[in-house]
Amino acid sequence: MIKIENLVKSFGPKRAVDDISFGVERGEVLGFLGPNGAGKSTTMRMITGFMPPTAGKVAVGGFDVSESPIEAKRLIGYLPENAASYPDMTVEGFLKFAAELRGLAGQARRKAVQRAIELCFLDSVLHQSIDTLSKGYKHRTCLAQALIHDPQVLIMDEPTDGLDPNQKHEVRNLIRELGANKAIVFSTHILEEVDAACTRAIIIDRGKIVANGTPQELRSMSELAGAVTLQARGATAERLAELGRVEKLNGAFRIYPKDRSSAAQLAQEVVDLVNLHGWKVEGMYSERGELDEVFRRITLPDTVKK
Amino acid sequence: MRIIWTITKRELVAYFTSPVAYVFLVIFLLLTGFFTFTAGSFFERGEASLASFFGWHPWLYLVLVPAVGMRVWAEERRSGTMELLLTMPVTTWQAIVAKFLASWIFLAVALALTFPAVITVNVLGEPDNGIIFAGYLGSFLLAGAYLAIACMTSAMTRNQVVAFILSVVICLFFILAGFNPVTDLLTRWASPAVVDTVAAFSVVTHFDGFQRGVIDTRDLVFFLSLIGYALFATGVIIRGHRAG
Numbered sequence: 399m400i401k402i403e404n405l406v407k408s409f410g411p412k413r414a415v416d417d418i419s420f421g422v423e424r425g426e427v428l429g430f431l432g433p434n435g436a437g438k439s440t441t442m443r444m445i446t447g448f449m450p451p452t453a454g455k456v457a458v459g460g461f462d463v464s465e466s467p468i469e470a471k472r473l474i475g476y477l478p479e480n481a482a483s484y485p486d487m488t489v490e491g492f493l494k495f496a497a498e499l500r501g502l503a504g505q506a507r508r509k510a511v512q513r514a515i516e517l518c519f520l521d522s523v524l525h526q527s528i529d530t531l532s533k534g535y536k537h538r539t540c541l542a543q544a545l546i547h548d549p550q551v552l553i554m555d556e557p558t559d560g561l562d563p564n565q566k567h568e569v570r571n572l573i574r575e576l577g578a579n580k581a582i583v584f585s586t587h588i589l590e591e592v593d594a595a596c597t598r599a600i601i602i603d604r605g606k607i608v609a610n611g612t613p614q615e616l617r618s619m620s621e622l623a624g625a626v627t628l629q630a631r632g633a634t635a636e637r638l639a640e641l642g643r644v645e646k647l648n649g650a651f652r653i654y655p656k657d658r659s660s661a662a663q664l665a666q667e668v669v670d671l672v673n674l675h676g677w678k679v680e681g682m683y684s685e686r687g688e689l690d691e692v693f694r695r696i697t698l699p700d701t702v703k704k
Numbered sequence: 705m706r707i708i709w710t711i712t713k714r715e716l717v718a719y720f721t722s723p724v725a726y727v728f729l730v731i732f733l734l735l736t737g738f739f740t741f742t743a744g745s746f747f748e749r750g751e752a753s754l755a756s757f758f759g760w761h762p763w764l765y766l767v768l769v770p771a772v773g774m775r776v777w778a779e780e781r782r783s784g785t786m787e788l789l790l791t792m793p794v795t796t797w798q799a800i801v802a803k804f805l806a807s808w809i810f811l812a813v814a815l816a817l818t819f820p821a822v823i824t825v826n827v828l829g830e831p832d833n834g835i836i837f838a839g840y841l842g843s844f845l846l847a848g849a850y851l852a853i854a855c856m857t858s859a860m861t862r863n864q865v866v867a868f869i870l871s872v873v874i875c876l877f878f879i880l881a882g883f884n885p886v887t888d889l890l891t892r893w894a895s896p897a898v899v900d901t902v903a904a905f906s907v908v909t910h911f912d913g914f915q916r917g918v919i920d921t922r923d924l925v926f927f928l929s930l931i932g933y934a935l936f937a938t939g940v941i942i943r944g945h946r947a948g
Contacts (some may be wrong), residue, residue, distance in 0.1 A: 428938060447790075448787050448790055448791050448946060449947070451948050467795075468793045468794075468795065469795040471791060471792065474791070476791045478788055478791070479784070479787075482784030482788050483785065483788065484714070484718065484783075484785055484787045485783070486718050487717075495710065496792070497713050498706075498710045499710055499792045499793065499794060500793065501793070571838055
């Protein structure tokens, strides 16, 4: 549905987005990760046709965004950063306006507005003007606007920013549900969201894609991935050291695999060692790796790395 | 066309749901009343015309029209709704024209509410209503020209005050180019051809005809092309922002 080829955006001498290519298909939920100023919003603005790219191509549903912007924009629902909306309008008025701009009229418009209201739980604030709403409701109003025409492509710039934990949870569930038959791209810097909602994640740093894969794949890039944590009476760091580097945690040991290829057998090796020495196991588990750590390692400049 | 009307309607509703519209209307009507009847010595003239009414319009609009136009784009940029609007299936053109039209309709409403002045002269004497109609048409076009300039300066900045000041300065230039004291000053050292060319850029010169009841194609073309040009420039400015 979305196809991005060698996309570049320069602001003066600075390259905010530097030669990015990726695609998103129907049924995919792509998480767009990166530190502040990495170029996430700029990329999204180019996908939605708000900013023309300096070079490269964006196609949505087969339509080139620069050449046939109207056709491309029809397919897209967009939640901009900070969920901007017209503060002087009521929620209902705003949604009607959005529906009308999307070419919906009469019965179809009424239905679309009703559907969006239900999806985003806006019943209780329908006739309130937007500037009197709390941040969570404002956010959901803008989200409802993006969903009003049941778009095939949904682009969301930090959809959970400023929401409370319950609302975050709701929005993530909504994204996951909608993702079944849409192509969704959303940006975030909350890593747990990637696990909660994404089928794939891209990490971008200083305008370049530095990682692209499923949450599992990204996690396996972590140093921690495959490490085994063992808590056992009788166990000593010296004995465990023959399997790999050992780190002492309070009362437990964490054994890191020597290299990626030996990671798969590490758990078995630990078990063998435990049996050999007759240690009493109190707890043992295999680490999946932490996105946090991957994110930090990839996006921090070399000098700051720990 | 429907898209344009949708946006225009939203803007108009926004005007009339905020107190700004009513404050503006009241001030506009008070000032036109004051200038016409007191400063314009309507009664002392002893003639049944609205010359003292229309004569002040270039100066009155100088302050009031930029006040209406300053928010048109600056507000959208500041609040981020511009991104929302322009990522809808809407062209930049449709948005520019729609927003301009909404403000112009609002100014037309304000102008229409000066109807008691027309009634007054008709009660007191027998004015030439054709001249009055031409005056209203000219005044409407004049307001449109100022408004288009205000829209343009509004697109330049997200600060409404800056937009206001810029458009006042530009509109002032369009008045002064044909303002008698200025043209007199120019004739001292420039050839008459130069003076005429400069004066031809002035809204005052072109508004004069309407006040005398003459609807001249050249004047119509002047105002409409000024509006067209300013709106075109607005488009270029907005495209410039988006290109970064």
